[in-house]
Amino acid sequence: MSTRFDLDDQEWSLIEPLLPQGLRGARRRDDRQVLNGIFYVLRTGCPWRDLPERYGSYTTCYNRYNRWTKRGVWKNIFDQLAKKSKHSLHLIDSTIVRAHRSASGAKGGELEQCIGRSRGGRTTKLHAVVDGQGRPLKFVLTGGQAHDAPVLPELLGHKKPPLAICADKAYDSRAIRQAIMDDGALSVIPCRTTNKEQIPCDQRLYRERNIVERFFCRLKDMRHIAQRFDKHADNFLSAVYLFSIRLWLNY
Secondary structure, three states: OOOOOOOOOOOOOHHHHHOOOOOOOOOOOHHHHHHHHHHHHHOOOOOOOHHHHOOOOHHHHHHHHHHHHHOOHHHHHHHHHHOHHHHHOEEEEEEEEEEEEHHHHOOOOOOOOEEEEEEEEEEEEEEEEEEEOOOEEEEEEEEEEOOEEEEEEOOOOOOOOOOOEEEOHHOHHHHHHHHHHHOOOEOOOOOOOOOOOOOOOOOOHHHHHHHHHHHHHHHOOOOHEEEEEOOOOOHHHHHHHHHHHHHHHOO
């Protein structure tokens, strides 16, 4: 049976030291087997109940995924890896993800779980910043109807600020440019054609914006992310962190 979605030996050797150690409770099932099961679900988009038997009990895999989401384990591992980036160029953009009907029904309502309504129906919007090598650094989740510009300040504030931040016309505003300047970086944002004042934009750097678009294309190869099935925003974001962790392991 195919194991092409499983962690290889090199990936496992890199992620194993980052996993939680010494947690209370019964001895947990083999971490590698469980992680492989989680990645299988994320890549194929299959229901947890349809997980192949070689990964053990589907409830074990789902409970680990859910429990470690609540403990912030996936985000913590991602943050540790993202700190390694020293690239001088950051790129910001967002992408829309349609919500499956199974994503509804969480306590607090859809707005609290970052499910909104746009022309695509019930959607979630994922905002991301990646470095010049296409490695993700930070994410913010909102409802699909949310505008991009108000979210950008949440994507700034890195310990090692870049020399330049690139974004498209959706982020064209004086406030955004000032926020980027306050972060110590050059803003590479083209002006809307309707603007009376046309602020120069470094076209050479702006051509690099396809890097973040290619990241989203790779992200949506994960069918569990290409369409949202998770009721809870934190669980959906954990799927994004897990994809990003694996991306970092291969650099």
